[in-house]
Amino acid sequence: MRKQVELHKSRFLTELVEFLSIPSISSLSEHKPDVQRGAKWLADSLELAGMENVEIIKTEGHPIVYGDWLHADDKPTVLIYGHYDVQPADPLELWETPPFEPTIKDDKIYARGATDDKGQLFIHVKAMQLLMEEHGKLPVNVKFCIEGEEEVASPNLAPFIKENQEKLSADAVLISDTSFIEKGQPAICTSLRGALALELNVETANTDLHSGSYGGGVPNSIHTLVELLGSFHNNQGQVSVEGFYEGVPEPTEQLRNEVAEIPFDEESTKKQLGLDVLYGENGFTFQERVGIRPTLEINGVGGGFQGEGLKTIVPSQAQAKISCRLVGDQDPSEVFKRIEQHIQKQKPVGSKVTLNQLIQAKPVSLDSTNEMIQKAASSFEKVYGVRPLFPKEGGSIPIVEVFSRVLDAPVVLMGFGLPSENLHAPNEHLHIENFTKGIETVCDYLLDL
Amino acid sequence: MRKQVELHKSRFLTELVEFLSIPSISSLSEHKPDVQRGAKWLADSLELAGMENVEIIKTEGHPIVYGDWLHADDKPTVLIYGHYDVQPADPLELWETPPFEPTIKDDKIYARGATDDKGQLFIHVKAMQLLMEEHGKLPVNVKFCIEGEEEVASPNLAPFIKENQEKLSADAVLISDTSFIEKGQPAICTSLRGALALELNVETANTDLHSGSYGGGVPNSIHTLVELLGSFHNNQGQVSVEGFYEGVPEPTEQLRNEVAEIPFDEESTKKQLGLDVLYGENGFTFQERVGIRPTLEINGVGGGFQGEGLKTIVPSQAQAKISCRLVGDQDPSEVFKRIEQHIQKQKPVGSKVTLNQLIQAKPVSLDSTNEMIQKAASSFEKVYGVRPLFPKEGGSIPIVEVFSRVLDAPVVLMGFGLPSENLHAPNEHLHIENFTKGIETVCDYLLDL
Numbered sequence: 001m002r003k004q005v006e007l008h009k010s011r012f013l014t015e016l017v018e019f020l021s022i023p024s025i026s027s028l029s030e031h032k033p034d035v036q037r038g039a040k041w042l043a044d045s046l047e048l049a050g051m052e053n054v055e056i057i058k059t060e061g062h063p064i065v066y067g068d069w070l071h072a073d074d075k076p077t078v079l080i081y082g083h084y085d086v087q088p089a090d091p092l093e094l095w096e097t098p099p100f101e102p103t104i105k106d107d108k109i110y111a112r113g114a115t116d117d118k119g120q121l122f123i124h125v126k127a128m129q130l131l132m133e134e135h136g137k138l139p140v141n142v143k144f145c146i147e148g149e150e151e152v153a154s155p156n157l158a159p160f161i162k163e164n165q166e167k168l169s170a171d172a173v174l175i176s177d178t179s180f181i182e183k184g185q186p187a188i189c190t191s192l193r194g195a196l197a198l199e200l201n202v203e204t205a206n207t208d209l210h211s212g213s214y215g216g217g218v219p220n221s222i223h224t225l226v227e228l229l230g231s232f233h234n235n236q237g238q239v240s241v242e243g244f245y246e247g248v249p250e251p252t253e254q255l256r257n258e259v260a261e262i263p264f265d266e267e268s269t270k271k272q273l274g275l276d277v278l279y280g281e282n283g284f285t286f287q288e289r290v291g292i293r294p295t296l297e298i299n300g301v302g303g304g305f306q307g308e309g310l311k312t313i314v315p316s317q318a319q320a321k322i323s324c325r326l327v328g329d330q331d332p333s334e335v336f337k338r339i340e341q342h343i344q345k346q347k348p349v350g351s352k353v354t355l356n357q358l359i360q361a362k363p364v365s366l367d368s369t370n371e372m373i374q375k376a377a378s379s380f381e382k383v384y385g386v387r388p389l390f391p392k393e394g395g396s397i398p399i400v401e402v403f404s405r406v407l408d409a410p411v412v413l414m415g416f417g418l419p420s421e422n423l424h425a426p427n428e429h430l431h432i433e434n435f436t437k438g439i440e441t442v443c444d445y446l447l448d449l
Numbered sequence: 450m451r452k453q454v455e456l457h458k459s460r461f462l463t464e465l466v467e468f469l470s471i472p473s474i475s476s477l478s479e480h481k482p483d484v485q486r487g488a489k490w491l492a493d494s495l496e497l498a499g500m501e502n503v504e505i506i507k508t509e510g511h512p513i514v515y516g517d518w519l520h521a522d523d524k525p526t527v528l529i530y531g532h533y534d535v536q537p538a539d540p541l542e543l544w545e546t547p548p549f550e551p552t553i554k555d556d557k558i559y560a561r562g563a564t565d566d567k568g569q570l571f572i573h574v575k576a577m578q579l580l581m582e583e584h585g586k587l588p589v590n591v592k593f594c595i596e597g598e599e600e601v602a603s604p605n606l607a608p609f610i611k612e613n614q615e616k617l618s619a620d621a622v623l624i625s626d627t628s629f630i631e632k633g634q635p636a637i638c639t640s641l642r643g644a645l646a647l648e649l650n651v652e653t654a655n656t657d658l659h660s661g662s663y664g665g666g667v668p669n670s671i672h673t674l675v676e677l678l679g680s681f682h683n684n685q686g687q688v689s690v691e692g693f694y695e696g697v698p699e700p701t702e703q704l705r706n707e708v709a710e711i712p713f714d715e716e717s718t719k720k721q722l723g724l725d726v727l728y729g730e731n732g733f734t735f736q737e738r739v740g741i742r743p744t745l746e747i748n749g750v751g752g753g754f755q756g757e758g759l760k761t762i763v764p765s766q767a768q769a770k771i772s773c774r775l776v777g778d779q780d781p782s783e784v785f786k787r788i789e790q791h792i793q794k795q796k797p798v799g800s801k802v803t804l805n806q807l808i809q810a811k812p813v814s815l816d817s818t819n820e821m822i823q824k825a826a827s828s829f830e831k832v833y834g835v836r837p838l839f840p841k842e843g844g845s846i847p848i849v850e851v852f853s854r855v856l857d858a859p860v861v862l863m864g865f866g867l868p869s870e871n872l873h874a875p876n877e878h879l880h881i882e883n884f885t886k887g888i889e890t891v892c893d894y895l896l897d898l
Binding site for chain 1: 657662
């Protein structure tokens with residue numbers, strides 16, 4: 001299909017630019033209309049690709065976009081999942097080109113959502129269109145189920161899947177929302193960490209107070225916050241919340257070997273990130289720390305005066321965002337309880353502390369020997385000339401565990417991103433080569449099934 | 450003078466409203482034109498009050514406003530100091546009326562700067578005007594030296610004083626920028642804490658990273674920040690920076706008794722602030738903690754994602770604002786060095802940490818038996834019917850130490866604020882009763898000298 005892809009490449013890119021310029025940020029309520037616009041744009045695009053029964057399905061949050069083509073008789077059915085929502089774009093000042101004015105530069109397309117996940121999702125839409133144009137039909141039955149809430153942990157998709165098992169039933173779930181190991185080395189991820197995201201709020205007095213008149217004599221919300229946040233780790237890089245590691249499997253020799261097989265260049269990683277050292281839990285390698293070990297990271301913190309210059313106050317309010325990555329049999333609800341208990345135990349006097357859960361997702365493990373996954377590996381090999389590796393991914397795609405369990409189907413994580421593509425960060429981008437080769441790979445895979 | 454004050458009260462208040470509506474925030478560069486407008490307004494007001502040689506003196510920062518009336522021959526000379534700049538107004542959402550739309554309610558005037566220090570400064574301007582209108586002259590020689598940088602620690606006034614010793618020479622320096630003990634109980638403050646304000650910046654990677662792909666494997670700027678900030682205090686409420694307490698005098702029995710004499714109602718303070726407990730350095734009372742003990746307070750903290758919802762990043766940048774109050778012979782430069790050493794010692798691997806000094810001021814102590822201070826006490830007593838107390842103030846007016854040392858004159862801290870007037874906080878206000886009685890008190894004092 002390489003020729004056909006090349007023929008239509010510039011048209012496809014023009015369409016992708018249009019898709020990427022919609023700021024469909026699911027976590028910010030002021031962008032709700034943009035998320036809706038994103039759903040509408042995607043639905044139109046599915047119809048253009050020849051999908052039938054295209055629906056924009058309302059939920060309590062952002063809509064799900066569905067479409068199918070079911071005329072391949074006894075051929076297998078593939079359910080394609082992806083998400084059209086994106087992360088917030090701040091800090092805006094660090095973007096070299098505006099996040100929602102997609103810019104093509106050095107064979108990459110720069111925009112929020114370029115790799116996570118609009119660009120990768122669009123690979124499938126365009127693959128269907130090419131197959132239809134080429135053969136007048138698809139080689140397998142296809143269902144698209146695309147959500148607009150992945151970046152807020154899919155609160156409405158899980159119930160939707162449970163209520164629509166028949167409608168969504170499939171022989172494989174195909175998802176492109178993960179990364180290569182590095183440029184030229186494809187990967188099919190076979191393990192995803194679970195997640196638990198929290199918001200911690202501290203309140204002391206009912207107003208900010210003058211640090212001259214009250215400083216030293218009243219509780220300070222930021223002192224409480226940093227004391228609590230500082231208590232989450234010990235100096236071995238371990239999480240010091242009692243019970244946090246319950247359910248975390250002791251890594252077997254085999255697992256450690258598998259992880260070690262994934263190529264990783266510490267020096268070039270440090271150089272790329274501008275770091276003198278990498279840092280994490282004692283006794284584990286970088287790949288283990290980010291792949292098979294659980295973590296607790298503070299994602300944001302704020303309180304008191306943050307402007308230019310100074311304001312000598314005792315701040316009355318402070319807050320932090322925290323997220324955990326979970327593995328093995330760690331249960332997000334249980335981890336939440338443990339953190340709550342930890343805070344109650346550590347909490348200094350004079351502060352009101354509240355902990356809210358923002359999202360949770362269970363860890364998931366997939367069987368790399370499954371036929372559906374092995375065939376995907378073959379298609380990768382055909383297009384890229386290199387057989388994919390099967391890494392343990394550090395990130396979380398909460399819905400993978402639900403698809404796998406509720407639909408009882410193998411999930412094929414056929415990612416076309418690169419780890420260097422700044423997902424969730426300023427200057428997110430997608431290599432156009434992987435966009436076009438991605439379309440080839442998907443076409444080959446479906447033709448092969 | 451009560452009658453004359455009452456006669457002109459409404460005109461004076463209209464003028465004060467005009468003065469308070471100028472957002473002369475010295476710490477925010479976008480308000481530079483407003484600060485200049487404030488200086489011009491004040492200069493016009495001094496001329497209206499009959500002052501001569503009125504000048505707006507340029508500095509490297511915001512201008513100093515000078516004016517004098519020197520025709521009282523061999524009578525003493527009083528230098529009046531105040532500041533026309535104000536604190537930032539945020540958090541704006543907590544103001545019940547807009548900070549720069551002064552509002553009169555329940556005999557109070559609400560606005561940023563109402564009590565700190567425009568309202569108190571304006572007492573002197575209007576006192577001069579009344580004395581001039583009444584007697585055609587002033588009973589003493591008067592010099593006004595008003596700055597626009599008090600809230601950023603007077604970086605240009607100190608050199609100005611040193612270069613203009615002759616021009617500013619006086620028998621007393623009169624300042625209204627402090628508070629009563631409580632409504633009806635005036636106070637002449639005889640001790641001010643010094644100050645040291647700092648900005649702490651932490652940087653790790655050159656960009657925010659995805660907490661799924663990198664979480665647990667790279668340094669997190671907020672982890673470093675909270676570890677450092679959390680290390681500044683021990684669980685006794687003491688500052689744990691080595692050498693911090695050098696130069697802090699062991700409080701004598703007499704000093705502790707003096708401090709204990711200042712009325713203080715713990716229960717009503719807690720109730721007013723919405724606090725279950727007060728908190729501070731072990732072994733000291735609330736009044737000691739905020740009056741004669743040094744402190745280190747975190748005034749603000751920020752880093753990573755602070756918006757609505759979540760963003761699962763490993764943040765690469767985080768910062769904090771810190772300020773110390775100093776007493777006795779503590780030297781701000783020495784304390785800065787100690788904090789720097791502490792940070793170098795505590796700093797975790799993989800972080801670039803920088804510490805910048807924003808302001809510094811030495812502590813100051815005044816002799817309450819001085820005649821100029823005792824006469825001020827008598828004027829307070831005449832107008833309010835209560836003799837003032839002589840408390841140790843927890844705040845810092847950095848320039849007091851400079852006036853006292855360079856001009857070798859007693860400084861009279863004749864404050865008309867109330868501790869409940871929310872200075873540096875939302876809903877700052879001034880009791881109009883203290884504005885009018887303040888004018889009376891100042892007139893009486895000058896007539897008495």
